[in-house]
Amino acid sequence: MINIQTPRCGSVTVHLTLRARCPRRLHRHLWMAALWAAQCDVSLKHGAICHAATALPDRVIAVWTLPQQHLRPDFGQFEGDFAASIHASDNIGDIERIALKLRPIRHKSHILRYVDDCHFAPVRYGWAKTPDDWPLSTFDKARSSEMILS
Incomplete structure (x- = not known):
């Protein structure tokens, strides 16, 4: 379960992008479910608040807020945790390539912009007409907590 809260002091908020190709023999929906589960597992493991x-x-x-011990996050550790979590999913074979980017969000005023960017990604990339149409998103929870600009 993803919990949407406000950032706390002594922490770092990051914009995370994990790129991973779907294995050819695997159905796209199973792959997205594996990526979603990995995102949930890794955020819980590191005590991150998912916005x-x-x-x-x-x-x-x-968009995550990482606790104080991750003020200088180890990208290799996060990437390895994502890969391990995806491998642990049922019916997922070898992952061709995985690339993780963690970009710190410098100003708290920018967090809402990144949250908005995250939720409207399915629309921007042509996968859905509205963010409501996309099932693997925290858009509904964010709307109820008023963390949406658009």
Whole structure:
């Protein structure tokens, strides 16, 4: 379960993009479910607060606030945790390539912009007409917590 809260002091908020190709023999919906589950597992493992998350066929986009021990996050550790979590999913074979970007969000005023960007990604990439149409997203929870600009 993803919890949408406000950032806390002594922490770092990041915009996360995980790019991973779907194995050819695997159905796209199973792959997206595996990416979604990996995002949930890794955020729980590291004690991150998830403000927004969306799983697309080739990537996961999220906005997390990491606790104080991750003020200088180890990208290799996060990437390895994502790969391990995806491998642990049923019917997922070898992953061709995985690339993780964690970009710190410098100003708290920019968090809502990144949350908005995350939720509207399915529309921007042509996978859905509205964010409501996309099932693997925290858009409904964000709307109820008023964390949406558009």
